[in-house]
Amino acid sequence: MKIDDTLGFAFRSLRGYPLRTGLMLLAMAIGVASVVLLTALGEGARRYVTQEFTSLGTHLLIVLPGRSETTGGPPPLLGETPRDLTLEDALALLRSSAVRRVAPVMVGSAPVARDGLSRETVILGTTAAMAEVRNLSMAQGRFLPAGEASRAEAHCVLGNKLKTELFGNTSPLGRFVRIGERRFRVIGALAPKGQSLGVDISDVAIIPVASASALFNRVSLFRILVQARGRDAIPRAKEAVLEIIRERHDGEDDITVITQDAMLATFDRIFKTLTLAVAGIAAISLAVAGILIMNVMLVAVSQRTGEIGLLKALGAPGGQILHLFLSESAMLSLVGAALGLLLAGGGLVLAERFFPNFPMAAPAWALLAAVGVALASGLVFGVMPARRAARLDPVAALSRR
Amino acid sequence: MICLEQVERVFQVGEETVYALQQVDLTIQPGEYVSIMGPSGSGKSTLLNILGLLDRPDRGVYRLEGLDTTELGERKQADIRRHKIGFIFQFFHLILRLTAAENVELPLTLAGVAAGQRKARVAEALDRMGLADRARHRPDQLSGGQRQRVAIARATIMQPAIILADEPTGNLDRASGTDVIETIEGLNRAGMTVVIVTHDPELGKRTGRQVRMLDGRIEDDLRRAS
Numbered sequence A: 001m002k003i004d005d006t007l008g009f010a011f012r013s014l015r016g017y018p019l020r021t022g023l024m025l026l027a028m029a030i031g032v033a034s035v036v037l038l039t040a041l042g043e044g045a046r047r048y049v050t051q052e053f054t055s056l057g058t059h060l061l062i063v064l065p066g067r068s069e070t071t072g073g074p075p076p077l078l079g080e081t082p083r084d085l086t087l088e089d090a091l092a093l094l095r096s097s098a099v100r101r102v103a104p105v106m107v108g109s110a111p112v113a114r115d116g117l118s119r120e121t122v123i124l125g126t127t128a129a130m131a132e133v134r135n136l137s138m139a140q141g142r143f144l145p146a147g148e149a150s151r152a153e154a155h156c157v158l159g160n161k162l163k164t165e166l167f168g169n170t171s172p173l174g175r176f177v178r179i180g181e182r183r184f185r186v187i188g189a190l191a192p193k194g195q196s197l198g199v200d201i202s203d204v205a206i207i208p209v210a211s212a213s214a215l216f217n218r219v220s221l222f223r224i225l226v227q228a229r230g231r232d233a234i235p236r237a238k239e240a241v242l243e244i245i246r247e248r249h250d251g252e253d254d255i256t257v258i259t260q261d262a263m264l265a266t267f268d269r270i271f272k273t274l275t276l277a278v279a280g281i282a283a284i285s286l287a288v289a290g291i292l293i294m295n296v297m298l299v300a301v302s303q304r305t306g307e308i309g310l311l312k313a314l315g316a317p318g319g320q321i322l323h324l325f326l327s328e329s330a331m332l333s334l335v336g337a338a339l340g341l342l343l344a345g346g347g348l349v350l351a352e353r354f355f356p357n358f359p360m361a362a363p364a365w366a367l368l369a370a371v372g373v374a375l376a377s378g379l380v381f382g383v384m385p386a387r388r389a390a391r392l393d394p395v396a397a398l399s400r401r
Numbered sequence B: 001m002i003c004l005e006q007v008e009r010v011f012q013v014g015e016e017t018v019y020a021l022q023q024v025d026l027t028i029q030p031g032e033y034v035s036i037m038g039p040s041g042s043g044k045s046t047l048l049n050i051l052g053l054l055d056r057p058d059r060g061v062y063r064l065e066g067l068d069t070t071e072l073g074e075r076k077q078a079d080i081r082r083h084k085i086g087f088i089f090q091f092f093h094l095i096l097r098l099t100a101a102e103n104v105e106l107p108l109t110l111a112g113v114a115a116g117q118r119k120a121r122v123a124e125a126l127d128r129m130g131l132a133d134r135a136r137h138r139p140d141q142l143s144g145g146q147r148q149r150v151a152i153a154r155a156t157i158m159q160p161a162i163i164l165a166d167e168p169t170g171n172l173d174r175a176s177g178t179d180v181i182e183t184i185e186g187l188n189r190a191g192m193t194v195v196i197v198t199h200d201p202e203l204g205k206r207t208g209r210q211v212r213m214l215d216g217r218i219e220d221d222l223r224r225a226s
Helices: A003-015 A018-054 A087-095 A129-133 A160-167 A209-216 A234-248 A260-303 A305-313 A318-354 A364-391 A394-399 B044-051 B074-084 B100-111 B115-128 B144-156 B174-189 B201-206
Strands: A060-065 A099-114 A117-126 A138-141 A155-158 A176-179 A182-190 A204-208 A223-228 A255-259 B002-013 B016-028 B033-037 B059-064 B085-088 B162-166 B193-197 B209-214 B217-223
Touching: A003 A018, A003 A318, A018 A260, A018 A318, A018 A364, A060 A234, A060 A260, A087 A099, A087 A209, A087 A223, A087 A234, A099 A129, A099 A160, A099 A209, A099 A234, A117 A129, A117 A160, A117 A209, A129 A223, A138 A160, A155 A160, A155 A176, A160 A182, A176 A204, A182 A204, A182 A209, A204 A209, A223 A234, A234 A255, A255 A260, A260 A305, A260 A318, A260 A364, A305 A318, A305 A394, A305 B074, A318 A364, B002 B044, B016 B044, B016 B217, B033 B044, B033 B201, B044 B162, B044 B193, B074 B085, B074 B100, B085 B144, B100 B115, B100 B144, B115 B144, B144 B174, B162 B174, B174 B193, B174 B201
Parallel strands: A117 A204, A155 A182, B033 B193, B033 B209, B085 B162, B162 B193
Antiparallel strands: A060 A223, A060 A255, A099 A117, A099 A176, A099 A223, A138 A182, A155 A204, A176 A182, B002 B016, B002 B059, B209 B217
């Protein structure tokens, strides 16, 4: 029997029982769609986190005062710091060839006022390098100008939300605000960027680090953001940072350096594992669909004993009957898988419409795996009914009406 | 062409051992027209199944065209059924989801004959049965007599040497039964060996040779002088 005839015969016998075929296709389609959708969900979460991290800036190292003794734990944001990180420490890091930019960060809180309006706000003291290091873009005006970092210029850049609170829709450029006891001229406003890993960058005022030092009357930095020259330079930059600070701090290792890539890699691993786990759970539904195929095929074999007996009388050997029934299961699982992919595609389109910020996408391996598992379960679970059909005794099969 | 020697077939029914066939010797020459008659349970259907290679004897030898079939494997036996034997059943055994033409085409499809060639042969076979205008009808749209003629077209499409018919008129009214029998007799006249199992004595009288069975044995074997 020719292959196309085998497939044609199998196709016609599936079409002969539309309800049964439809139900089996539905089961397969739901199984495949759930694998694809759940994988897409996991992949989306991974991409979302990666995106968030990249929006922090690229090739970033974060230098914190204090040292974490345990590896892998959270950095010690609170607690005793043996020695302050200073602006001089930060500028000294530029000596390393692996370091491209350094942005010292001093953080404090002070009321920002304009005319009668006043607002308690986070104040960031930093330098011009911050704009590049953190990928900040401007809505109006410009960022802090490059220049001597130790000069306490009296100008500031407002976050988007703060600007709106104080100035509404009018332009703040050239106007003055009062921060603490000092007056600052507004030279720019940040473009809206929203939440970035918990820090609301739209609700801050950015001033030169020297001004912040004078305002808060201290020299210690909250942290130093270091941008390496490239992805490959990150480990070297980390070494250099540790060495330079150790040298300046009398041989004490009293800082912690977190690389953004290390965090990213960790999250990447976590989410990949999560995606695999979720896909595995969904694959169980494919196995259930496979068992359903087996069940229904067994019923089909017992309903079609007369037909099987006839095929044998017409000279079909057992092997040929096995092929016919296996073709039916294979066809069911393939068509079911195709429908499932369509279903998943529709689901993804809907998800994108409702959650445009969440980058859901099914990776290619998930599509292949879903279809592969569907076909495999169809064939594996199709073997038993097909063998039963092939082994039917033709006399017994024909004697029943 | 057909030669049975000391054939036995035993069934185990619960505790009891039932001899469906006992020491059956039967030789049928090419072109013969034979009826096998006898009461229910006399072993006539078992005999027909063994002749059609659907069943194997427990003892004895069945030679078909000189070839000992009892030693053949399942695949080889299927091959002989496909090319040398055509079956006609009481309940037609047409596949309901296929059209008349597709049912007739089935043996050719199973044998792997090219599609183009199949169509021509099917059309010719249906035409010979007077069913050319029923080719695209499905079995449930045909009368009993038409269904059996579709089944006959299917049984003969491979041009077998032997036609085995199990109660071919058992499910038909008198008129279409006669019609079907005349069709089968036409095949015999064209040279095919025909063996019919029946318990209709009218039908038995028409055949050239009548084998009567009782309790798994051949009771008598009459040849009509022709």
